[in-house]
Amino acid sequence: MVKSVIKRDGRIVEFDKKKIIDAVTKAMDVTDEGEDIVLAAEIAAAIAKISKESMSVEDIQDHVEMELMNSPRKEVAKKYIAYRNQRNLARKAKSREIFKEIIEAQATDITRENANMNADTPAGMMMKFASESTKSFVDECLLSEDVKEAVQGAYIHIHDKDYYPTKSLTCVQHPLDRILKNGFFAGHGESRPAKRIETASILGCISMETVQNEMHGGQAIPAFDFYMAPFVRKAFKEEIDKISEITGEDYSALKDVQLDDYIKRDLLGIQGNDRVIQHAVNMTVSRVHQSMEAFVHNMNSIHSRGGNQVVFSSINYGTDTSAEGRCVIREILNTTYEGVGNGSTAIFPIQIWKKKRGVSYLPEDRNYDLYRFACKVSARRFFPNFINLDAPFNHHEQWNAEDPKRYEYECATMGCRTRVFENRFGPKTSIGRGNLSFTTINIVRLAIECMNEPDRNDRIQKFFHRLDWALDITAKQLCERFNFQKTALKKQFPLLMGALWNGSENLEENDTIESVINQGTLGIGFIGLAEALIALIGKHHGESDEAQELGLRIVTYMRDKANEYSEKFKHNFSVIATPAEGLSGRFTRFDRKKFGILPGITDKEYYTNSNHVPVYYKCTPKHKAEIEAPYHDLTRGGHIFYVEIDGDATHNPEAIMAIVDLMDRYNIGYGSVNHNRNRCMDCGYENADENLEECPHCHGRNIDKLQRITGYLVGTTGRWNNAKLAELHDRVVHK
Amino acid sequence: MEKTFDAKNLNGTHVIRVLDILEETMADGPGLRTSIYCAGCLHHCPGCHNPQSWDMNGGHEMSIDEIMDIIISDEFSNVSFSGGDPFYQVEAFTELARRIKEETDKTIWCWTGFTYEEIIADKRLAAMLPYLDVLVDGPFIMEKKDPELLFRGSSNQRIIYLNGKQEVPIEGTVPLKPVK
Numbered sequence: 001m002v003k004s005v006i007k008r009d010g011r012i013v014e015f016d017k018k019k020i021i022d023a024v025t026k027a028m029d030v031t032d033e034g035e036d037i038v039l040a041a042e043i044a045a046a047i048a049k050i051s052k053e054s055m056s057v058e059d060i061q062d063h064v065e066m067e068l069m070n071s072p073r074k075e076v077a078k079k080y081i082a083y084r085n086q087r088n089l090a091r092k093a094k095s096r097e098i099f100k101e102i103i104e105a106q107a108t109d110i111t112r113e114n115a116n117m118n119a120d121t122p123a124g125m126m127m128k129f130a131s132e133s134t135k136s137f138v139d140e141c142l143l144s145e146d147v148k149e150a151v152q153g154a155y156i157h158i159h160d161k162d163y164y165p166t167k168s169l170t171c172v173q174h175p176l177d178r179i180l181k182n183g184f185f186a187g188h189g190e191s192r193p194a195k196r197i198e199t200a201s202i203l204g205c206i207s208m209e210t211v212q213n214e215m216h217g218g219q220a221i222p223a224f225d226f227y228m229a230p231f232v233r234k235a236f237k238e239e240i241d242k243i244s245e246i247t248g249e250d251y252s253a254l255k256d257v258q259l260d261d262y263i264k265r266d267l268l269g270i271q272g273n274d275r276v277i278q279h280a281v282n283m284t285v286s287r288v289h290q291s292m293e294a295f296v297h298n299m300n301s302i303h304s305r306g307g308n309q310v311v312f313s314s315i316n317y318g319t320d321t322s323a324e325g326r327c328v329i330r331e332i333l334n335t336t337y338e339g340v341g342n343g344s345t346a347i348f349p350i351q352i353w354k355k356k357r358g359v360s361y362l363p364e365d366r367n368y369d370l371y372r373f374a375c376k377v378s379a380r381r382f383f384p385n386f387i388n389l390d391a392p393f394n395h396h397e398q399w400n401a402e403d404p405k406r407y408e409y410e411c412a413t414m415g416c417r418t419r420v421f422e423n424r425f426g427p428k429t430s431i432g433r434g435n436l437s438f439t440t441i442n443i444v445r446l447a448i449e450c451m452n453e454p455d456r457n458d459r460i461q462k463f464f465h466r467l468d469w470a471l472d473i474t475a476k477q478l479c480e481r482f483n484f485q486k487t488a489l490k491k492q493f494p495l496l497m498g499a500l501w502n503g504s505e506n507l508e509e510n511d512t513i514e515s516v517i518n519q520g521t522l523g524i525g526f527i528g529l530a531e532a533l534i535a536l537i538g539k540h541h542g543e544s545d546e547a548q549e550l551g552l553r554i555v556t557y558m559r560d561k562a563n564e565y566s567e568k569f570k571h572n573f574s575v576i577a578t579p580a581e582g583l584s585g586r587f588t589r590f591d592r593k594k595f596g597i598l599p600g601i602t603d604k605e606y607y608t609n610s611n612h613v614p615v616y617y618k619c620t621p622k623h624k625a626e627i628e629a630p631y632h633d634l635t636r637g638g639h640i641f642y643v644e645i646d647g648d649a650t651h652n653p654e655a656i657m658a659i660v661d662l663m664d665r666y667n668i669g670y671g672s673v674n675h676n677r678n679r680c681m682d683c684g685y686e687n688a689d690e691n692l693e694e695c696p697h698c699h700g701r702n703i704d705k706l707q708r709i710t711g712y713l714v715g716t717t718g719r720w721n722n723a724k725l726a727e728l729h730d731r732v733v734h735k
Numbered sequence: 736m737e738k739t740f741d742a743k744n745l746n747g748t749h750v751i752r753v754l755d756i757l758e759e760t761m762a763d764g765p766g767l768r769t770s771i772y773c774a775g776c777l778h779h780c781p782g783c784h785n786p787q788s789w790d791m792n793g794g795h796e797m798s799i800d801e802i803m804d805i806i807i808s809d810e811f812s813n814v815s816f817s818g819g820d821p822f823y824q825v826e827a828f829t830e831l832a833r834r835i836k837e838e839t840d841k842t843i844w845c846w847t848g849f850t851y852e853e854i855i856a857d858k859r860l861a862a863m864l865p866y867l868d869v870l871v872d873g874p875f876i877m878e879k880k881d882p883e884l885l886f887r888g889s890s891n892q893r894i895i896y897l898n899g900k901q902e903v904p905i906e907g908t909v910p911l912k913p914v915k
Contacts, residue, residue: 622758651885658759
């Protein structure tokens with residue numbers, strides 16, 4: 001008696017006669033004589049009787065063919081065999097087409113999926129080949145039926161599906177202090193505890209680059225200034241020692257002198273101990289500056305991530321008020337302002353200013369001067385972005401201004417916007433944790449499917465009903481992936497589970513990560529709230545109070561369901577305002593194919609990012625803030641507020657400060673200011689004109705246009721996928 | 736000196752001929768600003784980037800009250816007067832500037848084609864100066880055009896701090912003693 005079936009991927013499932021009956025009747029349907037259920041049932045029964053406990057899919061199909069050949073319906077056998085061959089060929093052909101596209105370096109969406117990846121290089125191409133292979137494997141072998149249908153129906157999108165079989169997690173905030181203090185073992189190389197600022201900054205790079213190969217998402221450092229600060233003092237002490245050695249005098253008492261700030265000054269006129277101190281300070285500042293330069297340069301150029309990509313790196317800083325911390329902040333800002341190479345804008349790491357009243361924002365705050373500087377840098381270089389630690393949902397009860405380790409209670413974000421802070425299964429912190437996976441719901445399609453209801457209330461009712469279904473399926477899928485991820489062994493993620501992830505220090509090499517990964521979050525994402533609202537009531541939330549009310553109702557509903565799932569399934573579920581990149585065109589394409597061109601909905605190439613006001617809608621930054629702010633509280637998995645400004649803010653840092661004031665007033669969690677940055681590749685001239693074709697300085701026509709896409713900067717918009725380009729053209733400046 | 740244009744509505748409070756009001760713009764001075772573009776200018780500088788603003792009867796009338804409402808509701812912005820040339824409606828703009836200073840903490844930047852010297856020599860025009868923070872003065876001269884200049888078009892134009900407070904160092908600006 002056959003009890004179980006071995007699927008192509010090795011999974012064992014229960015033997016089900018119905019599947020054989022279905023396949024046989026399908027083949028019968030395309031013959032002249034048509035269906036014969038009785039015969040189909042007999043064949044299924046015959047196979048069930050085979051004296052093997054389990055059979056492979058191929059074996060079963062072989063037997064079906066034999067039974068059909070021995071039956072009065074031989075022509076069905078022919079159809080069955082033909083169909084079987086077709087499926088095998090299709091499986092291969094699909095890959096062949098895709099591979100051909102990759103080889104011919106066509107500017108299709110496959111090669112343009114991620115804006116910062118260079119898919120034309122061999123490493124990039126290998127990545128794409130691998131990616132396309134795993135995606136179809138996952139579809140066919142790893143997803144349960146109803147999930148697969150929802151994916152194929154363009155209702156949900158599983159992010160980083162290509163990494164699914166590897167059991168990888170998404171992202172993590174690096175507790176760099178642990179590594180710098182204890183050293184680490186990175187698989188092939190070991191590192192002792194760091195002693196110098198130069199080493200510390202490079203270890204920051206190595207940590208992120210190494211773990212990037214163990215995860216499918218971004219890497220971030222949550223308190224860059226705090227982590228680097230001890231090494232500034234160490235450098236100062238080394239410099240004092242050098243002076244002692246050169247002069248033969250003993251200046252070691254000066255090593256612990258109190259300093260308000262590390263500021264370079266000319267030694268002219270300074271005598272005695274003060275001169276020694278100032279010289280040591282000058283040398284220290286130079287060394288810190290060089291270390292920061294090396295850090296930025298490294299993160300901006302080393303392609304350590306699979307597929308010839310630079311690491312998706314982010315650093316958070318701004319709240320260390322010590323002289324050493326301020327030195328780090330000042331020099332990272334200086335480096336950023338100066339730019340890499342010949343003064344180009346560094347695309348990575350994404351930098352985030354931690355704005356906090358009493359520390360780094362108000363005119364009376366210790367770090368106010370650095371905050372002003374940060375705004376100036378932001379006006380020129382797009383970064384830093386700003387995380388608002390004063391938003392109520394970013395508060396932490398245990399934060400204390402005197403606590404030297406208070407950064408553990410400061411929310412930190414990934415540059416793309418992913419936020420991990422609350423925790424049902426451990427301490428509330430951003431550090432040493434991250435997201436496990438996230439899946440996005442196409443709420444636009446759900447709304448479109450309700451458009452045929454004439455009565456508005458019925459339409460909205462139906463929408464919530466459909467949303468329920470989509471949320472349930474998403475939660476199920478996230479749990480399924482979690483259950484797969486938890487079987488990974490610690491040794492598969494050597495550095496992540498060796499030195500970074502909270503609780504991993506208690507794991508043995510061959511333990512699974514099951515006991516610790518519940519610290520991470522599962523993200524339920526959504527795209528196109530604006531288009532969904534247009535589908536439901538004809539207007540989007542930027543232009544109508546009613547739409548805004550409904551929009552908030554929808555996202556509140558999602559948040560409440562996420563909380564329910566957390567209780568029910570015992571995971572950290574949260575709602576994320578999905579950063580949509582490769583996704584922003586895909587859903588639109590599918591929906592347009594099925595439903596045609598619907599004005600305001602599928603008549604453009606993209607759907608609006610999460611709960612943002614559509615980029616084509618003209619409104620002031622204040623109005624946009626009023627509309628989008630309430631969603632930040634509901635999307636604890638991550639959110640962002642963008643403003644497009646008119647013109648060159650380089651000499652107008654006050655404009656950036658005014659935007660941060662806006663964020664402060666409306667309790668926006670995370671925000672940044674977008675503008676154009678054109679750079680003449682010939683002479684280095686930069687400005688913010690909208691459509692610069694010719695350099696006003698040297699009249700060259702070799703212009704690199706830098707813009708922000710989903711939080712990451714990309715130059716030369718030629719590398720953007722079609723949907724994102726279309727969205728860029730629609731972007732209206734907010735005045 | 737050319738005749739200035741001064742309109743009163745029947746109630747005696749002043750109205751301004753306005754082309755447009757931009758809220759939260761960052762192109763007209765530091766930070767975000769509410770920019771009031773008035774209609775009417777008789778300088779007719781060759782190469783002006785906004786000749787549509789010359790028509791003295793252009794735009795539409797707005798009362799000072801209406802304009803104040805917009806300025807006050809644009810919370811995060813300070814104010815800029817431009818156009819056209821606000822000094823061709825000097826009484827009305829003086830009234831507006833006075834109210835802004837009385838009712839808010841906002842700073843006012845004002846662009847004009849007159850030179851500072853011409854303004855202080857004329858009692859009517861000089862009346863607005865006490866209420867302004869910064870004056871950007873002078874006609875646009877094409878031969879002196881320089882795209883690198885901040886907030887002005889040609890190098891003869893100056894950014895003049897009228898109340899002696901220079902909040903933000905800007906290259907090429909001229910701090911003067913406070914106007915009495």
